[in-house]
Amino acid sequence: MSEHDYDVIVIGGGGAGLAAAVSAAERGASVILFESEGELGGSTQESAGMFTAAGTSIQKQLGVEDTVERFFQHYMDLNQWLLKPGLVRRFCELSGPTLEWLLEIGVEIPAQISPNAHTPGLTRAGVEDVWRAHVPKDQGYGLVLTLDKARKAHGIEVVLHTRVERLLVTDGRVSGVVADGVELAAGAVVVASGGLAQDRTLVERWFPDALRGGDSLFVVAAPGSRGDHLAFGEQVGASVAGDGWGLMLPTAEFVRHHHWQAGFPPVSRVHVNGAGRRFMDEDASYAVSTGQITSQMDAHDAPVWMVFDEAARLALPAGYADWDAEKLLDHVAEGSAVRATSLEELAGIIGVPAENLTATVDRWNDQLPNGSDADFQRDQTLAAKGSTTPPAPIGSTPFYATRVLPAELVCTHAGLEIDANASVLDQQARPIPGLYAAGEAGGGILGNRYVGGGNAVANALTIGRLAGQQAAASA
Ligand SMILES: Cc1cc2nc3c(=O)[nH]c(=O)nc-3n(C[C@H](O)[C@H](O)[C@H](O)COP(=O)(O)OP(=O)(O)OC[C@H]3O[C@@H](n4cnc5c(N)ncnc54)[C@H](O)[C@@H]3O)c2cc1C
Known part of the structure; x- marks a missing residue:
């Protein structure tokens, strides 16, 4: 027995x-x-x-x-x-x-x-x-x-x-x-x-980087992810590995759902840092994109912004929870996205040098719509994702911007x-x-x-x- x-x-x-x-x-x-x-x-x-x-x-x-x-x-x-x-x-x-x-x-x-x-x-x-x-x-x-x-x-x-x-x-x-x-x-x-x-208390202790998401932080991990393993471990004197690590995904400030429900940002978009400069492939792998974005946030002590135009907004497919043409106007009204009639005006609102932002968008327009990206090779990322047509230029007014930040907590x-x-x-x-x-x-x-x-x-x-x-x- x-x-x-x-x-x-x-x-x-x-x-x-x-x-x-x-x-x-x-x-x-x-x-x-x-x-x-x-x-x-x-x-x-x-x-x-x-x-x-x-x-x-x-x-x-x-x-x-x-x-x-x-x-x-x-x-x-x-x-x-x-x-x-x-x-x-x-x-x-x-x-x-x-x-x-x-x-x-x-x-x-x-x-x-x-x-x-x-x-x-x-x-x-x-x-x-x-x-x-x-x-x-x-x-x-x-x-x-x-x-x-x-x-x-x-x-x-x-x-x-x-x-x-x-x-x-x-x-x-x-x-x-x-x-x-x-x-x-x-x-x-x-x-x-x-x-x-x-x-939340365990996140503060074991993965405080997640708090960089601020008010935009949302958790997509399953409800049972309550960290019970740590209490079991404490009971028997277990050691813990992986302190401070986990996976955050970068999202727009107003997004609150995993991308399957949230929808997808426009392909024709450029990410700029506090200097109004582009610094990354906007479709960079989730394995590295959070690090790319937070390093720019730290270096400039300023947000990272996603900039796109009216044509991109209107082309958003309907039916998603966050990335939706009509809902975007609500995000503008509530302040989680901004809108301006020119790039110069947009630069003033988001606090980046206007000449840098316009030069960044000009360079993006010279390259991506022609199927190349000498700086960040996004053309290759788009091709690997199965994209067959290059993105349209960013140029139709009004223009929009929203902060991009690591706010989606996936796993610890x-x-x-x-x-x-x-x-x-x-x-x-x-x-x-x-x-x-x-x-x-x-x-x-x-x-x-x-x-x-x-x-x-x-x-x-x-x-x-x-x-x-x-x-x-x-x-
Ligand atoms: C939306 C989303 C997409 C993802 N996509 C991918 C992907 O494609 N590829 C990838 O590699 N990773 C992905 N991840 C991460 C990956 O899914 C998880 O890290 C992994 O599945 C975790 O598996 P697990 O068995 O450790 O935990 P879980 O699958 O979460 O299982 C743990 C289970 O334990 C239960 N539980 C908790 N405490 C107790 C208790 N005290 N008593 C009894 N039961 C308890 C929970 O309810 C839960 O059911 C994704 C995560 C999310 C949220």
Whole structure:
């Protein structure tokens, strides 16, 4: 007779938790999963499901040559070697096999080049050395659906509406959890409770850069992202990795939704700094654009502005929550966008030198509408996104400007520090027996730079799967 109720208890039913539960069951463990919300999925379900992985069958079918070594080098370089190489190498080694595992259990990723995060296939986010971002059919929802089918096939019990309160510890080993006041014993526990984006106090402590969004700050991470992993970790003296890091996306001042609902800014737009100068590819990858914008905000101690014209406003497609031609006039009325009859007047309102702004727009008009961008190579970014016609010039009056700032909080990286077996480490970097963590709750893989094109989903599912295997073995 087993001493515990289950071999493995999984806390959280997003991507990491489902991957952990299924892989533990594949190893013969009895598993139960607790989910605080009324449905499974967490942020994973909200995501595009983009998954970064090297040396996959999809890449091979498309003739993309890629290796673990190459992925590792790119990952570490982009993160300025601020992460532990042993852990990152393990992640790079396992991401490809995890993607193959997902394909085996039913995730569909067609072997076709995709121009964006919405079309299934192989795409890129703009900072990869090779195309490495795998977009599944039905995106994050598709991943969760398939993992949940596998979960059901293994008979893994799920308890919804149940927020695990704390861990049980026996003789220095994590031995179960308390949920709804009930104690449940297990051979091992996997913490997969996601990030901390929804808890303002924890954001202030662990990701204060997010506060640069000011009044425009909004959170798209799932409601369950309350940082419970940190309380579990504190209970057992766990170390935390990823302090101060997370992913913010730059948006216009008035935007309050992820781009699928918000809509998209006009293609014919130029971003200018406090000197009225252009400084970036306006479509730069989300992996680097926040850094580009905040560095200009700091350098000039002034906002960054997006400038566009009346033709661009009128061309906005209807039906989106924020980027809509009529709603833009409301934004002007309420002060989150400004309008002027000339660029000189606009420059006066936004506080940049008029001669610089007009020169910037002239240069933009000389280049982009002719299909080139000698300064920032945006023509290449547009082509990679599948754009076939160059943007129209910026020139029809009135002109508009709105601040661009990092205000959309997507995910956080401060998690319980793990080793290359997904074991949670204590303050002396020793594994805490019986405790594993994965996804945003596990720290050490998501770094100071988001490795675009599926970094966080790959982390959740790859380390989730590893944690499930290790937990099953240790139980
Ligand atoms: C809109 C959006 C788009 C994104 N797009 C991408 C993308 O395309 N590619 C990419 O790589 N990343 C993307 N990300 C980030 C990525 O989705 C997440 O980092 C990743 O899915 C997190 O997985 P997770 O399993 O750690 O957490 P989650 O998927 O959030 O799962 C955690 C679960 O734990 C539950 N929980 C929390 N506390 C408890 C508790 N105490 N007891 C029980 N249950 C609990 C939560 O309710 C939640 O269901 C996106 C994020 C968002 C919000």
